[in-house]
Amino acid sequence: MSAAIGRLLVYLAEMHPLPQRLLAALALYAGLATLLARLHGHPADLLTRPLWTALGAWAAFAAMLILRLMDELKDVDTDRRLFPGRPLPSGRVRAADVAGLLVVTSALFLLAHAWAGALASSALVLGYAWLMFRWFFVPDRMRPRLLTTLFTHQPFVPLVLFHLALLAAAQHGISSLRPAAVATTVALFWCGLFAWEVARKIRAPEQEDAYVTYSRRLGRARAVLLAAGVQGASAAVACGLWLAGEVGPGLPLALLAGLAPALYAHVRFLRHPAPETATLRPFAEAHVFATCVGGALA
Numbered sequence: 001m002s003a004a005i006g007r008l009l010v011y012l013a014e015m016h017p018l019p020q021r022l023l024a025a026l027a028l029y030a031g032l033a034t035l036l037a038r039l040h041g042h043p044a045d046l047l048t049r050p051l052w053t054a055l056g057a058w059a060a061f062a063a064m065l066i067l068r069l070m071d072e073l074k075d076v077d078t079d080r081r082l083f084p085g086r087p088l089p090s091g092r093v094r095a096a097d098v099a100g101l102l103v104v105t106s107a108l109f110l111l112a113h114a115w116a117g118a119l120a121s122s123a124l125v126l127g128y129a130w131l132m133f134r135w136f137f138v139p140d141r142m143r144p145r146l147l148t149t150l151f152t153h154q155p156f157v158p159l160v161l162f163h164l165a166l167l168a169a170a171q172h173g174i175s176s177l178r179p180a181a182v183a184t185t186v187a188l189f190w191c192g193l194f195a196w197e198v199a200r201k202i203r204a205p206e207q208e209d210a211y212v213t214y215s216r217r218l219g220r221a222r223a224v225l226l227a228a229g230v231q232g233a234s235a236a237v238a239c240g241l242w243l244a245g246e247v248g249p250g251l252p253l254a255l256l257a258g259l260a261p262a263l264y265a266h267v268r269f270l271r272h273p274a275p276e277t278a279t280l281r282p283f284a285e286a287h288v289f290a291t292c293v294g295g296a297l298a
Contacts, residue, residue: 250297258290
Protein backbone atom coordinates (compact mmCIF):
# COMPACT_ATOMS: atom_id res chain seq x y z
CA MET A 1 0.00 0.00 0.00
CA SER A 2 2.72 2.47 0.98
CA ALA A 3 4.59 1.69 -2.25
CA ALA A 4 1.47 2.38 -4.30
CA ILE A 5 0.91 5.68 -2.49
CA GLY A 6 4.52 6.65 -3.18
CA ARG A 7 4.10 5.89 -6.88
CA LEU A 8 0.87 7.89 -7.02
CA LEU A 9 2.54 10.87 -5.36
CA VAL A 10 5.17 10.78 -8.11
CA TYR A 11 2.41 10.56 -10.70
CA LEU A 12 0.42 13.45 -9.25
CA ALA A 13 3.50 15.65 -8.92
CA GLU A 14 4.23 15.26 -12.64
CA MET A 15 0.79 14.94 -14.24
CA HIS A 16 -1.66 16.63 -11.86
CA PRO A 17 0.20 18.78 -9.30
CA LEU A 18 -2.10 19.11 -6.32
CA PRO A 19 -1.37 22.70 -5.16
CA GLN A 20 -1.96 24.19 -8.62
CA ARG A 21 -5.03 22.08 -9.35
CA LEU A 22 -6.60 22.78 -5.95
CA LEU A 23 -6.04 26.50 -6.42
CA ALA A 24 -7.50 26.32 -9.92
CA ALA A 25 -10.56 24.42 -8.66
CA LEU A 26 -11.17 26.92 -5.87
CA ALA A 27 -10.75 29.88 -8.24
CA LEU A 28 -13.12 28.31 -10.75
CA TYR A 29 -15.87 27.68 -8.23
CA ALA A 30 -15.44 31.03 -6.47
CA GLY A 31 -15.63 32.94 -9.75
CA LEU A 32 -18.57 30.98 -11.11
CA ALA A 33 -20.55 31.03 -7.85
CA THR A 34 -20.02 34.76 -7.31
CA LEU A 35 -21.05 35.63 -10.86
CA LEU A 36 -24.14 33.42 -10.66
CA ALA A 37 -25.18 35.01 -7.37
CA ARG A 38 -24.62 38.49 -8.80
CA LEU A 39 -26.78 37.75 -11.84
CA HIS A 40 -29.58 36.61 -9.51
CA GLY A 41 -29.31 39.65 -7.26
CA HIS A 42 -27.87 37.71 -4.32
CA PRO A 43 -24.73 38.64 -2.35
CA ALA A 44 -21.86 36.18 -2.62
CA ASP A 45 -21.77 33.85 0.40
CA LEU A 46 -18.49 32.00 -0.05
CA LEU A 47 -16.96 32.69 3.36
CA THR A 48 -19.99 32.48 5.61
CA ARG A 49 -20.89 29.04 4.26
CA PRO A 50 -17.40 27.57 3.87
CA LEU A 51 -18.52 23.92 3.68
CA TRP A 52 -20.41 24.67 0.47
CA THR A 53 -17.39 26.50 -0.93
CA ALA A 54 -15.24 23.51 -0.06
CA LEU A 55 -17.75 21.19 -1.74
CA GLY A 56 -17.76 23.31 -4.91
CA ALA A 57 -13.97 23.39 -5.02
CA TRP A 58 -13.85 19.62 -4.40
CA ALA A 59 -16.37 19.02 -7.18
CA ALA A 60 -14.26 20.99 -9.66
CA PHE A 61 -11.00 19.38 -8.49
CA ALA A 62 -12.37 15.84 -8.47
CA ALA A 63 -13.91 16.23 -11.93
CA MET A 64 -10.55 17.38 -13.31
CA LEU A 65 -8.71 14.53 -11.58
CA ILE A 66 -11.20 11.89 -12.73
CA LEU A 67 -10.83 13.09 -16.31
CA ARG A 68 -7.02 13.07 -16.02
CA LEU A 69 -6.96 9.52 -14.62
CA MET A 70 -9.37 8.23 -17.27
CA ASP A 71 -7.30 9.81 -20.03
CA GLU A 72 -4.19 8.21 -18.53
CA LEU A 73 -5.69 4.74 -18.78
CA LYS A 74 -7.38 5.03 -22.15
CA ASP A 75 -4.35 6.67 -23.83
CA VAL A 76 -1.69 4.39 -22.38
CA ASP A 77 -0.84 2.73 -25.72
CA THR A 78 -0.47 6.10 -27.44
CA ASP A 79 1.64 7.42 -24.59
CA ARG A 80 3.99 4.44 -24.82
CA ARG A 81 4.77 5.46 -28.41
CA LEU A 82 4.80 9.25 -28.10
CA PHE A 83 5.47 10.04 -24.44
CA PRO A 84 7.47 7.09 -23.04
CA GLY A 85 8.93 9.21 -20.24
CA ARG A 86 5.59 9.81 -18.53
CA PRO A 87 5.01 7.98 -15.23
CA LEU A 88 2.63 5.28 -16.52
CA PRO A 89 4.34 4.25 -19.79
CA SER A 90 7.76 4.44 -18.11
CA GLY A 91 6.63 2.03 -15.38
CA ARG A 92 7.15 4.46 -12.50
CA VAL A 93 3.45 4.12 -11.74
CA ARG A 94 1.25 1.12 -12.49
CA ALA A 95 -2.08 1.01 -14.26
CA ALA A 96 -3.57 -0.59 -11.14
CA ASP A 97 -2.42 2.41 -9.10
CA VAL A 98 -4.15 4.82 -11.45
CA ALA A 99 -7.29 2.68 -11.59
CA GLY A 100 -7.41 2.45 -7.80
CA LEU A 101 -7.14 6.22 -7.42
CA LEU A 102 -9.86 6.63 -10.03
CA VAL A 103 -12.24 4.38 -8.09
CA VAL A 104 -11.52 6.13 -4.78
CA THR A 105 -11.90 9.63 -6.27
CA SER A 106 -15.14 8.69 -8.01
CA ALA A 107 -16.58 7.22 -4.81
CA LEU A 108 -15.63 10.29 -2.77
CA PHE A 109 -17.08 12.53 -5.48
CA LEU A 110 -20.45 10.82 -5.19
CA LEU A 111 -20.41 10.55 -1.39
CA ALA A 112 -19.69 14.25 -0.92
CA HIS A 113 -22.57 15.19 -3.16
CA ALA A 114 -24.91 12.69 -1.55
CA TRP A 115 -24.29 14.53 1.74
CA ALA A 116 -25.24 17.81 0.05
CA GLY A 117 -28.30 16.42 -1.70
CA ALA A 118 -26.74 16.87 -5.13
CA LEU A 119 -26.33 13.22 -6.04
CA ALA A 120 -28.29 13.33 -9.31
CA SER A 121 -26.18 15.96 -11.07
CA SER A 122 -22.93 14.49 -9.73
CA ALA A 123 -23.96 11.06 -11.03
CA LEU A 124 -24.71 12.63 -14.42
CA VAL A 125 -21.22 14.16 -14.50
CA LEU A 126 -19.61 10.85 -13.56
CA GLY A 127 -21.78 8.92 -16.03
CA TYR A 128 -20.77 11.15 -18.94
CA ALA A 129 -17.12 10.84 -17.91
CA TRP A 130 -17.50 7.06 -18.00
CA LEU A 131 -18.96 7.22 -21.53
CA MET A 132 -15.92 9.26 -22.58
CA PHE A 133 -13.67 6.72 -20.92
CA ARG A 134 -15.29 3.99 -23.02
CA TRP A 135 -15.01 6.16 -26.16
CA PHE A 136 -18.82 6.03 -26.37
CA PHE A 137 -18.39 2.32 -27.23
CA VAL A 138 -16.95 3.11 -30.69
CA PRO A 139 -13.21 3.52 -29.94
CA ASP A 140 -12.00 2.55 -33.40
CA ARG A 141 -14.06 5.30 -35.00
CA MET A 142 -13.32 7.99 -32.43
CA ARG A 143 -9.63 7.59 -31.60
CA PRO A 144 -8.22 8.84 -34.92
CA ARG A 145 -10.79 11.63 -35.34
CA LEU A 146 -9.72 14.63 -33.27
CA LEU A 147 -12.68 16.85 -34.16
CA THR A 148 -15.18 14.08 -33.41
CA THR A 149 -13.48 13.59 -30.06
CA LEU A 150 -13.60 17.33 -29.41
CA PHE A 151 -17.33 17.66 -30.04
CA THR A 152 -18.27 14.50 -28.13
CA HIS A 153 -15.97 15.13 -25.15
CA GLN A 154 -16.43 18.90 -24.78
CA PRO A 155 -20.02 18.62 -23.40
CA PHE A 156 -18.40 17.26 -20.25
CA VAL A 157 -17.11 20.76 -19.46
CA PRO A 158 -20.46 22.63 -19.51
CA LEU A 159 -21.99 19.67 -17.68
CA VAL A 160 -19.48 20.15 -14.85
CA LEU A 161 -20.03 23.92 -14.94
CA PHE A 162 -23.80 23.42 -14.75
CA HIS A 163 -23.30 21.09 -11.78
CA LEU A 164 -21.19 23.78 -10.08
CA ALA A 165 -23.96 26.30 -10.81
CA LEU A 166 -26.45 24.06 -9.02
CA LEU A 167 -24.14 23.89 -6.00
CA ALA A 168 -23.73 27.67 -6.08
CA ALA A 169 -27.50 28.13 -6.22
CA ALA A 170 -27.95 25.91 -3.17
CA GLN A 171 -25.18 27.73 -1.33
CA HIS A 172 -26.69 31.15 -1.99
CA GLY A 173 -30.30 30.16 -1.44
CA ILE A 174 -31.33 30.77 -5.05
CA SER A 175 -34.58 28.83 -5.27
CA SER A 176 -35.54 29.90 -8.78
CA LEU A 177 -32.71 29.82 -11.29
CA ARG A 178 -32.96 32.08 -14.32
CA PRO A 179 -32.09 29.94 -17.37
CA ALA A 180 -30.48 32.90 -19.18
CA ALA A 181 -28.28 33.70 -16.17
CA VAL A 182 -27.18 30.09 -15.79
CA ALA A 183 -26.50 29.72 -19.53
CA THR A 184 -24.51 32.97 -19.59
CA THR A 185 -22.42 31.96 -16.58
CA VAL A 186 -21.70 28.50 -17.97
CA ALA A 187 -20.90 29.87 -21.45
CA LEU A 188 -18.53 32.52 -20.10
CA PHE A 189 -16.38 29.96 -18.29
CA TRP A 190 -16.73 27.34 -21.02
CA CYS A 191 -15.25 29.73 -23.59
CA GLY A 192 -12.00 29.98 -21.69
CA LEU A 193 -11.75 26.25 -21.07
CA PHE A 194 -12.59 25.45 -24.69
CA ALA A 195 -9.87 27.83 -25.88
CA TRP A 196 -7.42 26.16 -23.50
CA GLU A 197 -8.26 22.73 -24.95
CA VAL A 198 -7.54 23.98 -28.47
CA ALA A 199 -4.47 26.06 -27.61
CA ARG A 200 -2.68 23.21 -25.87
CA LYS A 201 -2.79 21.19 -29.09
CA ILE A 202 -1.38 23.78 -31.47
CA ARG A 203 2.18 23.30 -32.69
CA ALA A 204 4.68 24.82 -35.08
CA PRO A 205 5.21 22.89 -38.37
CA GLU A 206 8.53 21.40 -37.27
CA GLN A 207 6.97 20.14 -34.03
CA GLU A 208 4.25 18.10 -35.71
CA ASP A 209 4.63 14.34 -35.33
CA ALA A 210 2.30 11.37 -34.83
CA TYR A 211 0.47 13.23 -32.05
CA VAL A 212 -2.81 14.53 -33.45
CA THR A 213 -3.09 18.32 -33.10
CA TYR A 214 -5.62 20.97 -34.07
CA SER A 215 -2.98 22.85 -36.02
CA ARG A 216 -2.55 19.79 -38.25
CA ARG A 217 -6.25 18.93 -38.53
CA LEU A 218 -7.57 22.49 -39.03
CA GLY A 219 -4.49 24.28 -40.24
CA ARG A 220 -2.43 26.62 -38.11
CA ALA A 221 -4.45 29.79 -38.84
CA ARG A 222 -7.88 28.23 -38.33
CA ALA A 223 -6.84 26.52 -35.11
CA VAL A 224 -5.52 29.81 -33.72
CA LEU A 225 -8.62 31.70 -34.87
CA LEU A 226 -10.83 29.13 -33.15
CA ALA A 227 -9.06 29.61 -29.82
CA ALA A 228 -8.89 33.40 -30.19
CA GLY A 229 -12.51 33.59 -31.31
CA VAL A 230 -13.98 31.93 -28.24
CA GLN A 231 -11.69 33.97 -25.98
CA GLY A 232 -12.93 37.12 -27.67
CA ALA A 233 -16.52 35.91 -27.34
CA SER A 234 -16.14 35.60 -23.57
CA ALA A 235 -14.86 39.17 -23.35
CA ALA A 236 -17.77 40.35 -25.50
CA VAL A 237 -20.27 38.61 -23.21
CA ALA A 238 -18.64 40.19 -20.16
CA CYS A 239 -18.80 43.65 -21.74
CA GLY A 240 -22.43 43.06 -22.66
CA LEU A 241 -23.33 42.13 -19.09
CA TRP A 242 -21.65 45.28 -17.82
CA LEU A 243 -23.36 47.53 -20.36
CA ALA A 244 -26.69 45.97 -19.41
CA GLY A 245 -26.03 46.80 -15.76
CA GLU A 246 -25.96 43.13 -14.72
CA VAL A 247 -22.41 43.24 -13.33
CA GLY A 248 -19.79 45.75 -12.28
CA PRO A 249 -16.73 46.73 -14.36
CA GLY A 250 -14.49 44.14 -12.70
CA LEU A 251 -15.72 41.32 -14.93
CA PRO A 252 -15.06 42.92 -18.35
CA LEU A 253 -11.80 44.50 -17.18
CA ALA A 254 -10.47 41.14 -15.99
CA LEU A 255 -11.54 39.41 -19.21
CA LEU A 256 -9.93 42.08 -21.36
CA ALA A 257 -6.76 41.88 -19.27
CA GLY A 258 -6.66 38.13 -19.88
CA LEU A 259 -7.52 38.48 -23.56
CA ALA A 260 -4.82 41.00 -24.50
CA PRO A 261 -1.73 38.80 -23.88
CA ALA A 262 -3.50 35.78 -25.39
CA LEU A 263 -4.20 37.71 -28.59
CA TYR A 264 -0.59 38.91 -28.62
CA ALA A 265 0.60 35.30 -28.41
CA HIS A 266 -1.77 34.22 -31.19
CA VAL A 267 -0.64 36.99 -33.56
CA ARG A 268 3.03 36.39 -32.75
CA PHE A 269 2.67 32.69 -33.55
CA LEU A 270 0.83 33.32 -36.82
CA ARG A 271 3.46 35.84 -37.94
CA HIS A 272 6.43 33.74 -36.85
CA PRO A 273 5.42 30.08 -36.46
CA ALA A 274 8.24 28.44 -34.55
CA PRO A 275 8.63 26.24 -31.46
CA GLU A 276 9.46 29.26 -29.30
CA THR A 277 6.23 31.05 -30.30
CA ALA A 278 3.98 27.97 -30.37
CA THR A 279 3.56 27.71 -26.60
CA LEU A 280 0.04 29.11 -26.39
CA ARG A 281 -1.13 27.04 -23.46
CA PRO A 282 0.16 29.35 -20.65
CA PHE A 283 -1.64 32.31 -22.23
CA ALA A 284 -4.86 30.29 -22.44
CA GLU A 285 -4.47 29.28 -18.80
CA ALA A 286 -3.94 32.92 -17.82
CA HIS A 287 -7.13 33.79 -19.69
CA VAL A 288 -9.06 31.13 -17.76
CA PHE A 289 -7.69 32.47 -14.49
CA ALA A 290 -8.67 35.99 -15.53
CA THR A 291 -12.20 34.70 -16.09
CA CYS A 292 -12.25 33.30 -12.56
CA VAL A 293 -10.96 36.59 -11.14
CA GLY A 294 -13.52 38.50 -13.20
CA GLY A 295 -16.33 36.33 -11.90
CA ALA A 296 -15.19 36.96 -8.33
CA LEU A 297 -15.13 40.72 -9.00
CA ALA A 298 -18.52 40.80 -10.72
